């Protein structure tokens with residue numbers, strides 16, 4: 001017998017410790033990764049157990065607190081864990097839950113566990129990977145407690161004071177020996193809790209954040225479930241084209257499926273999120289496949305039935321019926337099979353049939369009962385099909401003319417000598433005169449210049465057929481050589497850096513945002529892979545005799561004025577790139593030794609998407625709101 005912390009270990013406890021030690025040795029096998037993602041997984045595992053209790057019908061409220069000391073606590077008001085001794089393990093059940101690794105499926109008791117994650121094995125994994133874990137269980141009129149450090153009991157299971165409360169409380173301190181970071185992020189936890197609240201209608205999840213200067217508390221509870229989720233996903237700047245979110249559900253055996261969908265007036269690709277047992281299936285799978293096939297079939301049949309689609313017409317294809325669609329698919333099933341590298345693709349083919357049947361029957365029924373909605377949807381999909389066809393023709397024409405390929409380079413391009421993409425740069429320069437200066441100021445070995453005349457097309461307000469063949473965009477597409485949209489091929493990119501060079505004024509900003517909108521919508525990968533940059537021309541030149549300083553901010557200007565001892569009026573402000581001579585432009589903005597480039601990055605594609613549609617789209621109201629909300633960030637506009 002070994003004694004440690006006043007706890008005696010018998011054979012069975014030693015086995016337990018070996019089990020938890022295995023988790024500590026190979027944490028990746030249990031939680032995927034020890035990165036920030038894995039860290040947050042700990043919270044999900046515990047919360048999933050509370051959600052199971054809620055789904056079983058015994059728990060209404062779940063509260064997650066990010067504590068000041070870096071720990072996280074989860075409290076639910078369910079039944080609490082059975083308070084006695086576990087029949088086969090011969091240990092308190094509360095202890096068993098946190099120490100025995102189960103192969104899957106909740107032990108003792110029938111029914112199947114719905115919440116995702118590790119299917120009931122989560123609590124012991126969390127315990128193994130925590131520096132400390134405390135649990136307080138309220139059940140049968142008493143409070144029971146136990147605590148652990150790195151999986152080992154440090155205060156044994158004991159019965160405490162009387163209480164009429166019920167439910168389980170777990171607080172844990174993630175182990176810095178295991179995780180790359182042990183700092184919980186409220187944003188990550190918030191998104192997860194909100195998502196779980198949508199997926200489990202009526203369950204109330206509260207997030208309390210004690211880590212900041214001020215304590216914050218947010219509650220997520222949606223009686224509307226995934227219908228509310230669809231409303232939440234709709235992007236700013238889009239309007240639904242039918243009032244109600246369509247909701248379809250059904251079950252077969254122990255499997256259940258529910259689908260919510262709504263179309264909006266955007267031309268965006270679909271926004272479909274799918275879940276299996278409350279786990280986000282990022283790569284889709286059988287439930288999504290069933291939905292897509294059935295949706296296309298049902299809408300084609302309905303379109304024919306109401307006479308919008310004629311016999312000779314080509315059919316609506318999948319992309320047409322999913323334009324502007326926001327949808328959530330949630331299935332719950334026993335023995336979910338997850339495939340692919342990331343284990344985020346559902347493989348159970350019976351679910352495909354279930355979802356297909358539900359959509360076929362229930363959506364057809366819905367459309368028949370709501371013919372106005374039905375017609376609106378069919379008309380939108382038909383318009384999408386028309387544009388797709390027009391875009392195809394425009395693309396063919398553009399292709400025939402060589403407009404999308406670099407085989408015919410634009411006349412205005414001053415190309416560089418090197419063909420090595422790694423070292424080459426293309427400057428898109430606002431205006432012909434600045435273009436001229438840039439041409440003379442460049443290093444022609446690796447720097448190419450394409451002057452832009454006037455504004456480029458706002459692609460946010462144009463459908464795809466107008467983008468192909470647009471005279472303001474063709475030279476850019478040709479110079480880059482990599483094609484756009486479906487034809488995009490990064491292998492053919494001719495320059496490693498694409499540098500947007502425009503004046504530091506309102507017009508310059510407009511050109512920058514038009515170019516960025518085009519790149520974001522049609523060559524997004526260039527942004528994602530970090531090829532797009534903004535040049536930073538100086539705002540001021542401060543000089544005295546032969547001494548010259550370029551200032552990029554007002555503060556810098558004032559400092560130079562003082563340094564050189566000049567009169568403020570002598571510090572001239574540039575009105576534009578065109579006013580700089582080639583040498584000045586090279587020195588301040590183009591020479592890699594001296595310039596400052598801003599790389600365009602994208603943290604959150606979805607947020608960018610929303611901002612582009614609000615700022616550049618055709619609706620005035622959302623733009624006004626955005627500008628009003630953000631005006632305070634725009635200081636010192638030069639208008």
Ligand code: 1YM
Nearest residue numbers: 046049050053074078079080081082093109168170
């Ligand atoms: C803060 C985390 O784990 N709550 C929780 C867990 C259980 C129960 C209730 C529960 C389940 C069952 C019966 C059952 C668990 N119980 C067990 C086991 N919150 C949290 N709330 N009674 C209570 O599934 O039959 C495992 S988890 F095994 F003891 F029943």
